[in-house]
Amino acid sequence: MRYYRVPNEAVRRLPVYLRGLFTLSEDGHESTSSKKLADLIGVTSWQIRKDFSYFGDFGTRGVGYNIKKLIKEINKILKLDTGHKAALVGVGNLGSAVLSYPGFKMYGFELATAFDADPDKIGKTINNITIEDTCKIKELKKRKVVIGIIAVPRHAAQETADALVSAGVKAILNFSPCYLTVPKKVKIITIDIAMDLARLPYYMRAS
Amino acid sequence: MRYYRVPNEAVRRLPVYLRGLFTLSEDGHESTSSKKLADLIGVTSWQIRKDFSYFGDFGTRGVGYNIKKLIKEINKILKLDTGHKAALVGVGNLGSAVLSYPGFKMYGFELATAFDADPDKIGKTINNITIEDTCKIKELKKRKVVIGIIAVPRHAAQETADALVSAGVKAILNFSPCYLTVPKKVKIITIDIAMDLARLPYYMRAS
Numbered sequence: 001m002r003y004y005r006v007p008n009e010a011v012r013r014l015p016v017y018l019r020g021l022f023t024l025s026e027d028g029h030e031s032t033s034s035k036k037l038a039d040l041i042g043v044t045s046w047q048i049r050k051d052f053s054y055f056g057d058f059g060t061r062g063v064g065y066n067i068k069k070l071i072k073e074i075n076k077i078l079k080l081d082t083g084h085k086a087a088l089v090g091v092g093n094l095g096s097a098v099l100s101y102p103g104f105k106m107y108g109f110e111l112a113t114a115f116d117a118d119p120d121k122i123g124k125t126i127n128n129i130t131i132e133d134t135c136k137i138k139e140l141k142k143r144k145v146v147i148g149i150i151a152v153p154r155h156a157a158q159e160t161a162d163a164l165v166s167a168g169v170k171a172i173l174n175f176s177p178c179y180l181t182v183p184k185k186v187k188i189i190t191i192d193i194a195m196d197l198a199r200l201p202y203y204m205r206a207s
Numbered sequence: 208m209r210y211y212r213v214p215n216e217a218v219r220r221l222p223v224y225l226r227g228l229f230t231l232s233e234d235g236h237e238s239t240s241s242k243k244l245a246d247l248i249g250v251t252s253w254q255i256r257k258d259f260s261y262f263g264d265f266g267t268r269g270v271g272y273n274i275k276k277l278i279k280e281i282n283k284i285l286k287l288d289t290g291h292k293a294a295l296v297g298v299g300n301l302g303s304a305v306l307s308y309p310g311f312k313m314y315g316f317e318l319a320t321a322f323d324a325d326p327d328k329i330g331k332t333i334n335n336i337t338i339e340d341t342c343k344i345k346e347l348k349k350r351k352v353v354i355g356i357i358a359v360p361r362h363a364a365q366e367t368a369d370a371l372v373s374a375g376v377k378a379i380l381n382f383s384p385c386y387l388t389v390p391k392k393v394k395i396i397t398i399d400i401a402m403d404l405a406r407l408p409y410y411m412r413a414s
Contacts, residue, residue, distance in 0.1 A: 006409075009216050011406055011409050011410075012406060014405075014406075015401075015402040015403075015405035015406060016402060018405070019384075019399070019402060020386075023386065040386060041386070042386075042395075077409070078405060078406070078408060078409050079408040079409055079411065080405060080408055082408075084408055086404070092304070093300050093301070093303040093304035093307060094300070094301065094304035096300040097299070097300035097301035097304060098400065100300060101384075101400060101401065102384075103384045103399060103400075103401035104401050104404065106401060107401055107402075107404065107405040109401070109404060109405075146411065147404070147407055147408075149404075170411040170412060171407035171408065171410065171411050172407075173400070173403060173404055173407065177226075177308075177309075177310045179230065179247060179248070179249075185412055187407055187410035187411060188249075189403055189406060189407060191398075191400065191403055192222075192226065192310060193305065193308060193310075193380070193398065194222075194308065194310035194311050194313060194314055194316070195222040195223060195226060195314075196222075196380060196396055196398055197293070197311065197314065197316055197354070197356075197380055198221075198222035198225070198285060198287060198314040198316075199218055199219060199221075199222060199285070199396060200291075200354055200378035200379075200380065200394055200396060201285060201286040201287055201289075201291055201354075201378065202213075202218050202284070202285050202286055203218075203378065203394035204286065204353065204377040204378050204394060205377060205392055
């Protein structure tokens with residue numbers, strides 16, 4: 001199937017649809033309507049149908065979508081079907097939360113390794129992952145790690161990004177609340193919980 | 208100024224623009240072009256101008272946007288100008304990261320209190336906030352807390368949401384990777400780091 005350029009906002013929603021489809025599948029469903037999926041994840045069925053239209057139409061009128069087929073198709077579009085290795089840098093509170101997070105496998109990710117600069121942390125094992133010295137980031141290339149997760153303090157974020165880029169990572173998930181400069185070929189997504197919080201009051205009712 | 212209904216995707220981007228404007232302001236700038244702001248935060252200037260068009264036009268051709276005025280206006284649109292009190296429930300790794308996070312004040316939030324069910328944690332103080340017993344969530348109403356942040360294990364997430372809703376919170380930021388049921392009048396945003404990670408491979412180059 002030939003895919004057209006999918007808007008960023010649709011790419012943002014596809015993993016949300018995936019999670020909803022996983023939930024429906026776990027609950028024993030084999031097919032779903034766009035309405036059922038929409039109600040579960042809290043979007044409109046119109047939005048779902050529109051997003052799916054960018055890469056063809058999987059549904060059959062009156063029958064709905066085959067869940068397994070749809071999961072496979074979305075995984076292919078998001079390039080999650082091949083599996084990806086990720087490395088975490090920074091094992092403070094947030095990094096520890098990332099290490100303990102059970103949800104990566106669902107999307108085909110393997111958290112392969114973690115780094116920290118603190119000698120007290122290096123050598124310790126969390127969730128079967130042994131923390132290594134940050135000076136070893138450069139060895140990532142040999143290990144086929146393509147994604148870096150940055151959870152270091154703000155002042156160390158840019159040098160961490162530079163080290164990850166030098167080690168060949170192609171994409172970065174950044175939890176440091178600052179702008180990082182990376183080459184254009186590297187995709188970076190910054191997560192700032194304050195920014196997510198900042199969207200809430202807009203929707204609050206005056207009561 | 209009368210505001211029209213702003214699309215959710217624009218509401219999502221406004222805090223990003225705000226953060227960019229804060230950065231420019233800290234760096235001593237008084238005005239900015241949409242291009243300068245766009246380059247800093249990594250969107251297109253067309254997108255910025257389009258988003259601003261939903262609530263009027265603040266810019267002057269050839270002069271650009273007055274940064275202070277624009278910050279004030281966006282704060283008003285997002286209803287951040289009045290300030291909001293938030294309560295955290297769950298002080299594990301992720302909750303501790305939230306407690307230590309310095310970025311809330313920037314958007315007018317005050318993290319007023321934190322709750323945990325673990326007797327070992329209750330009474331401890333992190334970042335000037337003393338952890339209280341979760342059974343005290345019901346007292347939030349008296350304290351004018353309108354936002355709840357859920358960082359508890361998955362199995363405790365729904366009862367936490369129920370307790371927060373009973374205590375009168377109007378909006379919830381949920382870090383538990385599951386769907387929570389809340390009344391329609393309560394806005395809930397779920398943050399799942401695996402879903403953010405799942406957007407990255409789409410943008411990775413084959414090289």
